[in-house]
Amino acid sequence: MATVAEQIGQELLSWERVEAHPHRFGGIEFRVGKREIGHLHGNHMADLPFPTKVRDQLVSEGRAQPHHLLKDSGWVSFYIRTSEDVSAVIELFRLNYGLAIHRGKRKSEE
Numbered sequence: 001m002a003t004v005a006e007q008i009g010q011e012l013l014s015w016e017r018v019e020a021h022p023h024r025f026g027g028i029e030f031r032v033g034k035r036e037i038g039h040l041h042g043n044h045m046a047d048l049p050f051p052t053k054v055r056d057q058l059v060s061e062g063r064a065q066p067h068h069l070l071k072d073s074g075w076v077s078f079y080i081r082t083s084e085d086v087s088a089v090i091e092l093f094r095l096n097y098g099l100a101i102h103r104g105k106r107k108s109e110e
């Protein structure tokens with residue numbers, strides 16, 4: 001059976017233009033082009049960067065917590081505790097993926 005990180009990685013890497021790279025603080029980082037859409041710290045935590053407004057909404061809805069170190073940034077942390085959390089983490093990555101793709105399209109139109 002695949003680990004949590006492997007399950008999440010397999011899903012993310014099936015999306016167009018998503019690549020995996022070693023993360024500078026350990027774990028694995030996922031990018032769309034040069035933009036990081038988030039990273040995993042093993043099987044227990046994901047960190048994802050969002051615009052501050054989106055981050056505030058995710059935190060207020062209980063979908064994520066402020067980043068464990070960068071509490072005043074747009075970053076969020078998600079602690080993976082159960083197998084059910086895998087789909088919630090993937091949904092956060094999907095949201096950020098959509099933002100990255102939209103931003104890339106907007107820049108190419110300029």
